[in-house]
Amino acid sequence: xxxxxxxxxxxxxxxxxxxxxxxxxxxxxxxxxxxxxxxxxxxxxxxxxxxxxxxxxxxxxxxxxxxxxxxxxxxxxxxxxxxxxxxxxxxxxxxxxxxxxxxxxxxxxxxxxxxxxxxxxxxxxxxxxxxxxxxxxxxxxxxxxxxxxxxxxxxxxxxxxxxxxxxxxx
Numbered sequence: 001x002x003x004x005x006x007x008x009x010x011x012x013x014x015x016x017x018x019x020x021x022x023x024x025x026x027x028x029x030x031x032x033x034x035x036x037x038x039x040x041x042x043x044x045x046x047x048x049x050x051x052x053x054x055x056x057x058x059x060x061x062x063x064x065x066x067x068x069x070x071x072x073x074x075x076x077x078x079x080x081x082x083x084x085x086x087x088x089x090x091x092x093x094x095x096x097x098x099x100x101x102x103x104x105x106x107x108x109x110x111x112x113x114x115x116x117x118x119x120x121x122x123x124x125x126x127x128x129x130x131x132x133x134x135x136x137x138x139x140x141x142x143x144x145x146x147x148x149x150x151x152x153x154x155x156x157x158x159x160x161x162x163x164x165x166x167x168x169x170x
Contacts, residue, residue: 046140046161049094053118053138058167076100084122087150089114104148114144117154133166
């Protein structure tokens with residue numbers, strides 16, 4: 001008597017059912033993983049951009065008159081007097097797009113469209129004779145197209161990163 005080896009139709013059906021359920025759950029997790037990866041990349045880029053902005057502000061020379069106190073890399077005014085809030089738009093690679101305090105506009109050149117919006121809030125001593133540190137709060141939001149007006153506070157963003165620091169300009 002010769003014994004035949006093989007699977008029955010029931011066993012094949014059960015195995016295929018298990019495989020379909022497993023693959024369906026794995027495919028369901030794929031969009032979540034992609035979304036989390038994109039969010040992580042944006043957060044990391046925003047953190048790096050915040051450090052670059054802060055380093056640029058810290059390297060601003062103290063010059064007189066106060067209207068000429070602008071950061072060397074991004075030309076952000078560092079007010080001892082003047083406007084306590086400034087807005088700068090950046091592309092996804094950290095390149096400034098447009099002038100400081102100008103509204104976001106879509107660029108015809110790919111890669112130069114704004115992706116990040118950096119809103120800087122400064123506070124210094126009211127009395128110019130005091131030698132206090134310049135305090136800055138940097139709020140980076142994305143996408144920049146959610147809040148295009150530089151004069152308005154950001155409120156429709158999908159992600160944000162905030163950095164608070166103080167630096168001595170005496």
